[in-house]
Amino acid sequence: MARTKGSSAQATRTRIFDAAARLFAAHGFAAVSMRDIAAEVGVQVGALYRYTPDKDSLLFDLVAGHLRALMAAWEGCDDPVPLAGFVRNHLNFNLAQPAAAVISSRELHCLQGPHAREVFTLRADYETILGRILLDRGMSPEEAAFTTRSILAMLNWVPVWFRTGGEMTAAQVADRYVALTDRMVPITV
Amino acid sequence: MARTKGSSAQATRTRIFDAAARLFAAHGFAAVSMRDIAAEVGVQVGALYRYTPDKDSLLFDLVAGHLRALMAAWEGCDDPVPLAGFVRNHLNFNLAQPAAAVISSRELHCLQGPHAREVFTLRADYETILGRILLDRGMSPEEAAFTTRSILAMLNWVPVWFRTGGEMTAAQVADRYVALTDRMVPITV
DNA sequence: GTCTATAGCTGGATAGAC
DNA sequence: GTCTATCCAGCTATAGAC
Numbered sequence A, B: 001m002a003r004t005k006g007s008s009a010q011a012t013r014t015r016i017f018d019a020a021a022r023l024f025a026a027h028g029f030a031a032v033s034m035r036d037i038a039a040e041v042g043v044q045v046g047a048l049y050r051y052t053p054d055k056d057s058l059l060f061d062l063v064a065g066h067l068r069a070l071m072a073a074w075e076g077c078d079d080p081v082p083l084a085g086f087v088r089n090h091l092n093f094n095l096a097q098p099a100a101a102v103i104s105s106r107e108l109h110c111l112q113g114p115h116a117r118e119v120f121t122l123r124a125d126y127e128t129i130l131g132r133i134l135l136d137r138g139m140s141p142e143e144a145a146f147t148t149r150s151i152l153a154m155l156n157w158v159p160v161w162f163r164t165g166g167e168m169t170a171a172q173v174a175d176r177y178v179a180l181t182d183r184m185v186p187i188t189v
Numbered sequence C: 001g002t003c004t005a006t007a008g009c010t011g012g013a014t015a016g017a018c
Numbered sequence D: 001g002t003c004t005a006t007c008c009a010g011c012t013a014t015a016g017a018c
Helices: A004-027 A034-041 A055-075 A082-096 A098-106 A113-136 A141-161 A170-184 B004-027 B034-041 B055-075 B082-096 B098-106 B113-136 B141-161 B170-184
Strands: none
Touching: A004 A034, A004 A055, A004 A098, A055 A082, A055 A098, A055 A113, A082 A098, A082 A113, A082 A141, A082 A170, A098 A141, A113 A141, A141 A170, A141 B141, A141 B170, A170 B141, A170 B170, B004 B034, B004 B055, B004 B098, B055 B082, B055 B098, B055 B113, B082 B098, B082 B113, B082 B141, B082 B170, B098 B141, B113 B141, B141 B170
């Protein structure tokens, strides 16, 4: 029960990163100012720099953290049908944190230098996971390459339009996409 | 052969809008300054305002013009298989002008007010065209709704990764997507 | 750990010469 | 029709009080 100060700082950090993710997703990274983020959290601008060295790192930490967590969730997945498991994991994870999901697919190009390289490597690793699954179903390497990109583009668009409390639940959406991707990737082996 | 002045202005206008499209696609609307655009064209900032009242209108004219031209191209399409014709028209048109295609799908959220409303209406109209095609193949309205969004998300991602002169030609890419979307939308009527 | 205040810069847009 | 020069609002990031 010690470290109340530390836990308070941790809570502030979470509020800052959550607010930044929401604002970046809604208006785009470049259109959001540090003042906007501070106002959303309810602190003054200077306070933000206790939690991030600069604005770029804020975006990088959000995106890299999201991608790493997404891959960790996949590691713990044990669906007997790999493609179905992948689709379900991707949608369940991303629909639970739509803001981070949106910026991880749409604001990547705002990163530069080492930050950009690291994130593009993470995304390539994740794409490779899906690519392997397609190859294991008997797809040719050429077809697997562009089908992988297509499936991810499709799945990454879902957090943009999906609304919690709308016509479909996240689980229903996932079921639909399992069926759709199953038709996209016929098993030939 | 009169109006050399006018035709010169028209050429400048084209260069400005092309440069803006390229830069917006590469770095995002908010990250590109009017100075950047002027430098890319080879004029000074003040000159840009002879061709657009402000930066927002520049983006709006690019996006709205692109969407209207895309729909006009579809009107002139006469493929016996509507879904195949739609996919081919969409890819042929967008891969011929990838910069405009990218901003028409990724920078829409930078528009506001009447500009945003008009563009979202155009996009909704375009989605409706594809939705009808899916319904005509016997898909249920619920399934057609999210399959429409999925197919467009998939197709709109292509100009992001496609490179002219790469492994596949635009026509080959279109063929692949015709086959893929055909599997996604089984004919049941 | 959060505040206020500010340095230093870059942005969109305009005015007026040519 | 394009230039130069400029206004001023807004930005990131930092310094130092509390």
